[in-house]
Amino acid sequence: MAFKKGRIISLMIVFLFLFTALSCAQEAKKETDPVIRHGVIDLKAIDENKDGKVFQDQMDWNVISDKPGKCPLCGMTLKEVTLEEAKEELINNDFKIKQ
Numbered sequence: 001m002a003f004k005k006g007r008i009i010s011l012m013i014v015f016l017f018l019f020t021a022l023s024c025a026q027e028a029k030k031e032t033d034p035v036i037r038h039g040v041i042d043l044k045a046i047d048e049n050k051d052g053k054v055f056q057d058q059m060d061w062n063v064i065s066d067k068p069g070k071c072p073l074c075g076m077t078l079k080e081v082t083l084e085e086a087k088e089e090l091i092n093n094d095f096k097i098k099q
Contacts, residue, residue, distance in 0.1 A: 033072045035065040042098040061093045
């Protein structure tokens with residue numbers, strides 16, 4: 001009986017360690033994902049195809065791409081918006097943009 005309890009505790013510790021390591025790896029990936037914008041955001045540079053539009057998350061406003069996709073933070077589909085719309089949302093949500 002004591003052997004089973006010890007084994008269960010060992011398995012629980014291993015599971016907790018793996019869960020923690022996976023969580024840390026996911027957080028690190030989120031911080032380095034290129035569509036998550038940090039600092040002063042340059043919308044014109046993000047608009048690589050120069051069509052005046054970008055794709056922006058409607059919850060995580062600093063998640064912006066020139067291509068459609070999903071937000072790496074919340075999983076929502078990015079919405080196509082004009083550069084002016086993206087700029088307004090960034091300003092309204094206290095992000096800094098390059099003028």
